[in-house]
Structures are given as C-alpha cells and as structure tokens.
Amino acid sequence: MANEKEPFTSSKAPEPVGLYPHARRVGNLLFLSGVGPRERGTKQIPGVELDEAGNIVAYDIAAQCHAVFRNVRYILEEAGSGWANLVDVTVFLTNMKADFTIYNQIYAEYFKDNQPCRTTVEVNRLPTPIAIELKCIATMGAPEKEEAA
Incomplete structure (x- = not known):
C-alpha cells in the first residue's frame, strides 16, 4: 500500500458496490470496508440461487462463508497485511437462527490460530443478495510475536 490514508482497492476481491475503497490504512491499522462473498468481475455469489426478479430462492451459508473469508484474505494480503494480523471482525448475518451454527463452525476453522x-x-438485509458480510480491522506488516509469560 503506497501512502497512509490512501484508499486501497484489491485486484482480486469483488468490486465495491458503491463509492468506497476496499481498505484504508491509518497509522499501523488497516480498516476494511464491508466485504461480501461475491466474485470479482461478475455478479455471481457462491451458493446463491436467485429468481428472475433477483430475489433469493435458496442459499448455502457455508459456500458464502468460505467465499467471504477468501475475499478478506485477498484484500489483507494485497494491502500488505495478512490473516494473522486481524484484530477485530464484525460479522453481519441476515438469518442468525438458521445460519449461526454453520457460520460459527467455519469461522472456528479459519480463526483457530488467530483469534x-x-x-x-443479525441484519434485515445487505445491499446485495448475500447472507453474510464482514467488517475487519488488521495491523500492518508481520504479526507481532507473543512474549512468553
């Protein structure tokens, strides 16, 4: 990432759906905008089946979880940070009752080393027909080593 406070847009993560960057660095912190499971260069959303009107007919929350975590990783790594540098994650689900257990199991797989x-x-809806979105904060550079107690 070139300069602090400069907006950063990933070449691998899906294009933002509005006028905002994928991330912005301030000091040693990297703030990510909301990231969903869409695929770059297409409106395709992994695991989502839409009707002719664009309404969700069926979706696979596991497929969306894997896709959104992949997109977050793309942004972090291209910006000069990394998965192990995540310090705060806010997760928005559109159906907590149906999706939380599966999401929580997949989350645990991805975050077993870094917590x-x-x-x-839970939110009523998200800007595109997705069931999950993440808002993240990470530190820049190599992750700090933990000191022995």
Missing part, C-alpha cells in the same frame, strides 16, 4: 475480537449481529 481477533468478534461481534456477530
């Missing part, structure tokens, strides 16, 4: 602070909330 950032986490908040998970």
Whole structure:
C-alpha cells in the first residue's frame, strides 16, 4: 500500500458496490470496508440461487462463508497485511437462527490460530443478495510475536 490514508482497492476481491475503497490504512491499522462473498468481475455469489426478479430462492451459508473469508484474505494480503494480523471482525448475518451454527463452525476453522475480537449481529438485509458480510480491522506488516509469560 503506497501512502497512509490512501484508499486501497484489491485486484482480486469483488468490486465495491458503491463509492468506497476496499481498505484504508491509518497509522499501523488497516480498516476494511464491508466485504461480501461475491466474485470479482461478475455478479455471481457462491451458493446463491436467485429468481428472475433477483430475489433469493435458496442459499448455502457455508459456500458464502468460505467465499467471504477468501475475499478478506485477498484484500489483507494485497494491502500488505495478512490473516494473522486481524484484530477485530464484525460479522453481519441476515438469518442468525438458521445460519449461526454453520457460520460459527467455519469461522472456528479459519480463526483457530488467530483469534481477533468478534461481534456477530443479525441484519434485515445487505445491499446485495448475500447472507453474510464482514467488517475487519488488521495491523500492518508481520504479526507481532507473543512474549512468553
């Protein structure tokens, strides 16, 4: 990432759906905008089946979880950070009752070594027909080594 406070847009993560960057660095912190499971260069959303009107007919929350975590990783790595540098993750789910258990199991697989602070909330809907979105904060550079107690 070139300069602090400069907006950063990934070449691998899906294009933002509005006028905002994928991330912005301030000091040693990298703030990510909301990241969903869409695929770059297409409106395709892994695991989502839409009707002719664009309404969700069926979706696979596991496929969306894997896709959104992959997109977050793309942004982090291209910006000069990394998965192990995540310090805070806010997760937005559109159906906590149906999806939380599966999402929580997949989350545990991805975050078994690095355990950032986490908040998970249910929202009525998201800007595109997705069931999950992440908002993240990470540190820049190599992850700090933990000191022995």
